Amino acid sequence: xxxxxxxxxxxxxxxxxxxxxxxxxxxxxxxxxxxxxxxxxxxxxxxxxxxxxxxxxxxxxxxxxxxxxxxxxxxxxxxxxxxxxxxxxxxxxxxxxxxxxxxxxxxxxxxxxxxxxxxxxxxxxxxxxxxxxxxxxxxxxxxxxxxxxxxxxxxxxxxxxxxxxxxxxxxxxxxxxxxxxxxxxxxxxxxxxxxxxxxxxxxxxxxxxxxxxxxxxxxxxxxxxxxxxxxxxxxxxxxxxxxxxxxxxxxxxxxxxxxxx
Amino acid sequence: xxxxxxxxxxxxxxxxxxxxxxxxxxxxxxxxxxxxxxxxxxxxxxxxxxxxxxxxxxxxxxxxxxxxxxxxxxxxxxxxxxxxxxxxxxxxxxxxxxxxxxxxxxxxxxxxxxxxxxxxxxxxxxxxxxxxxxxxxxxxxxxxxxxxxxxxxxxxxxxxxxxxxxxxxxxxxxxxxxxxxxxxxxxxxxxxxxxxxxxxxxxxxxxxxxxxxxxxxxxxxxxxxxxxxxxxxxx
Numbered sequence: 449x450x451x452x453x454x455x456x457x458x459x460x461x462x463x464x465x466x467x468x469x470x471x472x473x474x475x476x477x478x479x480x481x482x483x484x485x486x487x488x489x490x491x492x493x494x495x496x497x498x499x500x501x502x503x504x505x506x507x508x509x510x511x512x513x514x515x516x517x518x519x520x521x522x523x524x525x526x527x528x529x530x531x532x533x534x535x536x537x538x539x540x541x542x543x544x545x546x547x548x549x550x551x552x553x554x555x556x557x558x559x560x561x562x563x564x565x566x567x568x569x570x571x572x573x574x575x576x577x578x579x580x581x582x583x584x585x586x587x588x589x590x591x592x593x594x595x596x597x598x599x600x601x602x603x604x605x606x607x608x609x610x611x612x613x614x615x616x617x618x619x620x621x622x623x624x625x626x627x628x629x630x631x632x633x634x635x636x637x638x639x640x641x642x643x644x645x646x647x648x649x650x651x652x653x654x655x656x657x658x659x660x661x662x663x664x665x666x667x668x669x670x671x672x673x674x675x676x677x678x679x680x681x682x683x684x685x686x687x688x689x690x691x692x693x694x695x696x697x698x699x700x701x702x703x704x705x706x707x708x709x
Numbered sequence: 710x711x712x713x714x715x716x717x718x719x720x721x722x723x724x725x726x727x728x729x730x731x732x733x734x735x736x737x738x739x740x741x742x743x744x745x746x747x748x749x750x751x752x753x754x755x756x757x758x759x760x761x762x763x764x765x766x767x768x769x770x771x772x773x774x775x776x777x778x779x780x781x782x783x784x785x786x787x788x789x790x791x792x793x794x795x796x797x798x799x800x801x802x803x804x805x806x807x808x809x810x811x812x813x814x815x816x817x818x819x820x821x822x823x824x825x826x827x828x829x830x831x832x833x834x835x836x837x838x839x840x841x842x843x844x845x846x847x848x849x850x851x852x853x854x855x856x857x858x859x860x861x862x863x864x865x866x867x868x869x870x871x872x873x874x875x876x877x878x879x880x881x882x883x884x885x886x887x888x889x890x891x892x893x894x895x896x897x898x899x900x901x902x903x904x905x906x907x908x909x910x911x912x913x914x915x916x917x918x919x920x921x922x923x924x925x926x927x928x929x930x931x932x933x934x935x936x937x938x939x940x941x942x943x944x
Contacts, residue, residue, distance in 0.1 A: 489791065505716065508714045508715060508718065509710060511711075511714040511717065511718060512714045514710045514769065515713075515714065515717075515769050515770045515771075515772045516772050516773070518775070519772060520789075521743075521745070521789060538767060541760055541762050541765075541766070541767050542760055542769075543745065544743050570764065628899070696711060
């Protein structure tokens with residue numbers, strides 16, 4: 449079954465009040481807590497695990513996201529599911545004193561780790577921290593120039609609702625960037641990637657973070673996430689225009705971009 | 710993997726490391742804090758955006774090619790008050806250190822410029838005034854004594870290498886400029902070779918003649934000896 453089909457299936461299952469949590473089906477209201485448990489468990493080791501799991505390449509993916517953001521001085525930027533603040537720290541420097549960056553995450557542990565990390569780096573003044581659910585963003589309409597969500601959308605219970613919420617708070621002319629794991633573009637890479645994510649990653653998680661289950665969920669949630677074309681269509685469906693995506697590292701990760709006009 | 714992001718990442722790491730090692734980091738960055746400098750590299754047609762803060766430099770790639778041409782020619786509003794755009798050859802980057810030469814570079818067309826000139830001047834000063842004390846840097850990792858020794862050895866090595874390079878340069882320069890003038894010209898060498906060949910053939914001829922004479926003398930001696938033997942037998 450393709451990831452696209454998985455996503456369609458999971459969307460239809462949402463009508464039955466159940467949703468995917470990795471390969472499991474759980475009640476919609478349970479998913480938030482289950483995802484929260486995963487991130488509470490990995491929050492302290494999140495950065496080091498990211499470096500280990502991706503061999504540091506996640507920094508290049510995030511750098512590409514910032515380069516594609518067109519962020520400028522004085523802008524208001526929302527870094528959604530911002531976790532440990534990798535993107536927010538750079539945006540804070542780019543928007544300068546006149547701008548504003550909001551680092552939002554549904555998970556309190558991740559938000560705390562991010563806040564502590566940025567404070568220690570001396571990044572203060574133009575950055576605010578908000579614990580928020582992406583499906584119901586607590587911001588006014590037409591508020592942000594740019595919204596980014598990096599490796600967060602696949603954990604959201606109702607992705608379409610979250611995309612619609614982002615569309616609402618984005619200013620006309622603003623852009624949304626979704627950086628997320630996606631579908632490898634070649635069969636051979638796909639097989640290699642499957643072996644790595646289902647056999648190596650959980651072992652790595654067990655050794656470094658003493659938690660193999662969370663990393664098993666990571667691999668499963670990636671497979672259940674919509675593929676490139678499906679996600680692009682979901683963005684179009686909620687109103688985004690000029691949508692494009694850019695595959696990185698053979699499609700293991702894709703950056704989707706859409707504008708609100 | 711996006712290649713340009715790997716490059717910007719390496720540049721950013723290098724410049725920030727150099728700043729961290731510098732003795733006057735804060736002083737050098739202060740005039741540039743909060744400003745942007747867009748450097749368009751002509752050979753690769755790629756703009757790099759240098760975003761300065763009071764403590765570091767963030768380097769971005771211009772993936773949407775917003776700064777691929779002179780912003781003042783295209784859309785004047787693209788540059789804000791605290792930005793400047795420079796277009797230059799990759800081989801002219803080191804000339805950015807020469808603050809006094811900026812106007813000359815712009816006039817000679819080696820450097821195209823738009824935006825706030827004071828940012829360019831501050832950037833030039835940043836490159837020029839960065840004070841790096843190698844011994845101080847090494848002492849953090851090796852200790853004071855070892856760092857001092859390594860620094861002394863390094864300085865001697867660099868000095869010796871420079872001396873040898875200088876010597877080699879002078880040798881080649883002498884050969885090219887002075888010795889060439891007094892060196893034998895090719896026509897003289899050709900004449901000398903002809904004379905040697907002629908002498909050699911004359912010597913060969915004389916040797917052949919001597920051999921011939923030696924043979925005749927030997928035959929004459931044999932004939933004389935036979936004659937005297939015959940005379941003795943008749944007696």
